[in-house]
Amino acid sequence: MALSPAARSLAARCEPRVNELARRMTRESFEELPGYAELPDDVKDLEIAATVRHGIRLFLRRVEDPDPVPPGSNNRVFRERAAQRAEEGMPLHLLLRTHAVGVYVLWRALRDVARPGEEAALVELVDALLESHPGVVGAVAETYLDERAALETEQRAQLRSLVRGLLDGMVPPGHVLLGELRLDGPALVLALGFEAPPAEGPVAVRRRLRRVQTVLDRTFGVDVHALLDADGGRVIVPGDLVAPDDLPHRLSRSSGLHVRVAAVPAEGPAHITDAARTATEILRITRVCGLPPGLHRLDDVLLEYHLSRRDESSHRIAALLDPVADRPELLETLRTHLAHQQDRRATASALGLHPNTVDNRLAKIDEQTGIDLSSPRGTALAIAALLLRDSEY
Structure with a gap:
């Protein structure tokens, strides 16, 4: 939108005040924002001040030459600074508030240099200022959120890698991140x-x-x-x-x-x-x-844990159940029977069977494997055979 000569003349009177306005924003206006005072001085005086000067001059150039430019081409600096602030951990609300306060300070500067009779020109400039602000804020917020998402994804990947390495024995105990x-x-x-x-x-x-x-x-x-x-x-x-x-x-x-x-x-x-x-x-x-x-x-399965340790006899104990390996219903009955303290009725209830069916299946296991489930030794052998057999697959 082309601005009137009066509006361009009014804006031009702010050109000499760009550095002053940048100092005022970074050292006075922004100081009132929560969390801004804690930022390092070099960030305020160099990076944020440079961004403010760029923003003011960008607006003044647009007033002087309103020819359209490719969408977003003027927001490159704002995007770069937003990515930096995201990497440094500046809160997004603080970053966006600096842009909002900057617009207000610039409006006040335009108002202060306006002369009687330039009210219409001032309205034109405010309209142009408010029209450009959403595009800048949108670019800043989008870039900030994209950068934070990328950083968080990278951090999660590093954390998972560290935790996996720690679990698998690939991270030395003195690793610098363990304390954090x-x-x-x-x-x-x-x-x-x-x-x-x-x-x-x-x-x-x-x-x-x-x-x-x-x-x-x-x-x-x-x-x-x-x-x-x-x-x-x-x-x-x-x-x-x-x-x-x-x-x-x-x-x-x-x-x-x-x-x-x-x-x-x-x-x-x-x-x-x-x-x-x-x-x-x-x-x-x-x-x-x-x-x-x-x-x-571990105390809950202490015996089972001990019986499941492998040695030179393990394959022979596991092989005791080979005769019923193709009968999954017999192995399931054996497993359930042992889990229920060899209570035939509890086993039958858990499997949805008649107790006599459980007895018949246990008898087949005894007959085909030679394991006497009625004896302590047979029970221990059955537990060990189940555990060792499972660990082979």
Whole structure:
């Protein structure tokens, strides 16, 4: 929109005051904004002041030469500065307020140099000023948010890499980031298993995992570091904390699935890898032994854990169940029977069978494998065979 000669003449009288206006904004007007006073002096006096001078001169040039330019071409400097402020961590509200206050200060400067009879010219300039402001603010906000999203994505990737390396034994205990993440002291390592997760798209899975993460953070009152997927995952809880008994229930309510949790404390970062291996093994053992979802610690499966350790005899013990390997219903009955303390009625109820059917299946296992489930030795052999057999696959 072409401006009148009177409007251009009025704007030209502000040209000599550009540096003064920039100093006033950066050292007076912006100081009233919450958080601005804490910024370093060099940022105020150099970068922000330069941006202010660029903005004022850009407006004055537009007044002088209103020929249209390619959309957004005049916003390059604003975008660059917005990206810098995002990287430095300046709050977006503070950045946008500086632009809003800058427009107001410029309007006051135009008003102060206006002479009687130039009211119409002043209105033209204010109209042009307000017309250009949304484009600048939009470019600033868009660039800031894009930069913050990119930075946060990079930070999350670095955090996941560090946590994964710590769990897998690839991060030295003295790593510089461990202190920032509160992982330079004791921690609690969890292994999570979601029972029978449904086949879902990635969006639904991410939503479920966000809910699980929220429950973990709220339960322990700290930022919990989790590596989760649709089936479960591993978690590091900073500090000398204990998992509450109802943690699986809380996670089940948030995820809509039955959740199995294994918890192992680690004295320090050097012990996290071993604790993660132990927690993962506890989770596997509880599944193999048919234990219901819930919170499990090493003491809960101490015998089973010991029996599942591999040595030169392991393959022979695992082979004891080879005769019934093609009978999954017999293996499931055995697993359920052991999980229910060899109570035939409880086993029958869990499997939806008649107790006599359970007896018949157990008799077939005894007959085909030679394992006497009525004896302590036979029970121990059956548990060990199930555990060792599962670990082979």
